Structure formats: structure tokens, C-alpha cells
Amino acid sequence: MAGVLLDMDGTLLDTEVIYLSSTMAAMNSLGYPDAMEICHAMIGIPGPECEAMLLSRYGPQFSISGFNREFVIHRDRLLEQGLPLKPGASELIDALADAQIPRAVVTSSSRKTAERHLTLAGIRSRIEMVVTRDDVSRGKPAPDLYLLAAERLSLAPQSCLAIEDSTPGISAAHAAGIAAIMVPDILQPTADTRQMCAAVLPDLMAVLALLRTQGFLPGRVLQAD
Incomplete structure (x- = not known):
């Protein structure tokens, strides 16, 4: 070695528990409450690929900018705790x-x-x-x-x-x-x-x-x- x-x-x-919680919160905010499966599928995947997965799953009407905005809000709130x-x-x-x-x-x-x-x-x-x-x-x-x-x-x-x-x-x-x-x-x-x-x-x-x-x-x- x-x-x-x-x-x-x-x-x-x-951090993964923070990311998963923030992803679920963002999806709930956008009106996608049953998103646990795709949220689990995105664990360990880079951000751009995650965005492509979301668009593939939900179509071009899915708001990537809205998702990212809500994700960051929830993530930063959790990170304030350490x-x-x-x-x-x-x-x-x-x-x-x-x-x-x-x-x-x-x-x-x-x-x-x-x-x-x-x-x-x-x-x-x-x-x-x-x-x-x-x-x-x-x-x-x-x-x-x-x-x-x-x-x-x-x-x-x-x-x-x-x-x-x-x-x-x-x-x-x-x-x-x-x-x-x-x-x-x-x-x-x-x-x-x-x-x-x-x-x-x-x-x-x-x-x-x-x-x-x-x-x-x-x-x-x-x-x-």
C-alpha cells in the first residue's frame, strides 16, 4: 500500500445525511414528495449528473434553478450546526x-x-x-x-x-x-x-x-x- x-x-x-435531507426538502418544496428513490440514486454522483438525472426523470419542466436554490437554503441551514x-x-x-x-x-x-x-x-x-x-x-x-x-x-x-x-x-x-x-x-x-x-x-x-x-x-x- x-x-x-x-x-x-x-x-x-x-455530510451525506445532510445532502439527502436537503435534497428531499428541496423536492418537497417543488411539489415532488415521493422522491426518495431518485434521491438515493444520486448519492455519490456529481452535481451536473444529478441535474441530468432529475431532468430525465421529471422532464424539461423541472426547475433545476429552483431545486438548487432550495437545496442550498436547507443545506446551509444544517451546516450552521457544524x-x-x-x-x-x-x-x-x-x-x-x-x-x-x-x-x-x-x-x-x-x-x-x-x-x-x-x-x-x-x-x-x-x-x-x-x-x-x-x-x-x-x-x-x-x-x-x-x-x-x-x-x-x-x-x-x-x-x-x-x-x-x-x-x-x-x-x-x-x-x-x-x-x-x-x-x-x-x-x-x-x-x-x-x-x-x-x-x-x-x-x-x-x-x-x-x-x-x-x-x-x-x-x-x-x-x-
């Missing part, structure tokens, strides 16, 4: 830094959003590199983001490990030839998604314990009595 590539939303930051890290995020980042393992955040968010949210969460200074949807022509589930992150770290994709929470992210890492660990957030993996994973674990503390057990990271592994 020469480098670790970390998804942001739902993996490091506990931007929490997922359990184990800080410990994993510190362990990777202490072991001098190159690391990058690989996110479907825009550069502006990624920089803002990582800073609000207090971990931007501990991340070597951030690769966003603004850096590539195709977002997840295409492999472009992961291939670019490995290239910028001067690493072969096959020597990297990806950590993801969603099927689009796992698909992107798999297509790039990168082994991936999934830590599911809102949605559990399907059987097909599980086949693309090196492991499916409950949280980032379990990821850290696995990396120590396998000898990729130094440190004591706590044993249950």
Missing part, C-alpha cells in the same frame, strides 16, 4: 500521516465545496492533495478522479487503496484498478458492489484496525476480551 485515496462526503465527513467527521476519520488520517503514507481526498464535489468543507471540519491541513470533479471531465463512477489522484501522487493505481462509502465511488476505484474498502453510509452495498470491494467494514476505526493487522500501518491492535 503506497498511497491511500479517501472519498470525502459520507466517508470522512458526515460539519462533523465520521467516526475514526481523524485517527485514520493521523495514522497515515505518522506513517508518511501519501494520501489524497478524491471527491465528486467541486473544488470550492471540498476546500470549504474540509476546512470547516478541521482536516484540510492534514490532507496532502485534493482532487475534485473540477479536475476531470467525467466524475464517479468513471475512473478518472482516481487515476488522476494516483498520477499526481506519482503512484501506480495498483499500489493504492481507496476508501469509499457509495457504489459509484467503489465502481470508480474498481475501474481504475485500485483496491477499495467500503464503509457504507446511508445505503448498504449490493451483491455486485461487494464483489468489487476488498472489504466492507462498519467504520473507519475498523479500517484502521485492518490496516494495522495487515502490517500496512504500525500500531497496537486492541483485542476484545
Whole structure:
């Protein structure tokens, strides 16, 4: 394991629940109360692709500008309450830094959003590199983001490990030839998604314990009595 590539939303930051709640609120505001299925389908998908999905589902009369306006209103209201890290995020980042393992955040968010949210969460200074949807022509589930992150770290994709929470992210890492660990957030993996994973674990503390057990990271592994 020469480098670790970390998804942001739902993996490091506990933002997916905020995004899902804001998406549902926006859809309700526009008069689409039965939108849970498409809201779940948009998890882990870049914004422009989500807009295309909404237009495909509801037709050209769907107001993208109205949706985005309502989404931002609800999102910013929730973010005022703070931007929490997922359990184990800080410990994993510190362990990777202490072991001098190159690391990058690989996110479907825009550069502006990624920089803002990582800073609000207090971990931007501990991340070597951030690769966003603004850096590539195709977002997840295409492999472009992961291939670019490995290239910028001067690493072969096959020597990297990806950590993801969603099927689009796992698909992107798999297509790039990168082994991936999934830590599911809102949605559990399907059987097909599980086949693309090196492991499916409950949280980032379990990821850290696995990396120590396998000898990729130094440190004591706590044993249950």
C-alpha cells in the first residue's frame, strides 16, 4: 500500500445525511414528495449528473434553478450546526500521516465545496492533495478522479487503496484498478458492489484496525476480551 485515496462526503465527513435531507426538502418544496428513490440514486454522483438525472426523470419542466436554490437554503441551514467527521476519520488520517503514507481526498464535489468543507471540519491541513470533479471531465463512477489522484501522487493505481462509502465511488476505484474498502453510509452495498470491494467494514476505526493487522500501518491492535 503506497498511497491511500479517501472519498470525502459520507466517508470522512458526515455530510451525506445532510445532502439527502436537503435534497428531499428541496423536492418537497417543488411539489415532488415521493422522491426518495431518485434521491438515493444520486448519492455519490456529481452535481451536473444529478441535474441530468432529475431532468430525465421529471422532464424539461423541472426547475433545476429552483431545486438548487432550495437545496442550498436547507443545506446551509444544517451546516450552521457544524460539519462533523465520521467516526475514526481523524485517527485514520493521523495514522497515515505518522506513517508518511501519501494520501489524497478524491471527491465528486467541486473544488470550492471540498476546500470549504474540509476546512470547516478541521482536516484540510492534514490532507496532502485534493482532487475534485473540477479536475476531470467525467466524475464517479468513471475512473478518472482516481487515476488522476494516483498520477499526481506519482503512484501506480495498483499500489493504492481507496476508501469509499457509495457504489459509484467503489465502481470508480474498481475501474481504475485500485483496491477499495467500503464503509457504507446511508445505503448498504449490493451483491455486485461487494464483489468489487476488498472489504466492507462498519467504520473507519475498523479500517484502521485492518490496516494495522495487515502490517500496512504500525500500531497496537486492541483485542476484545
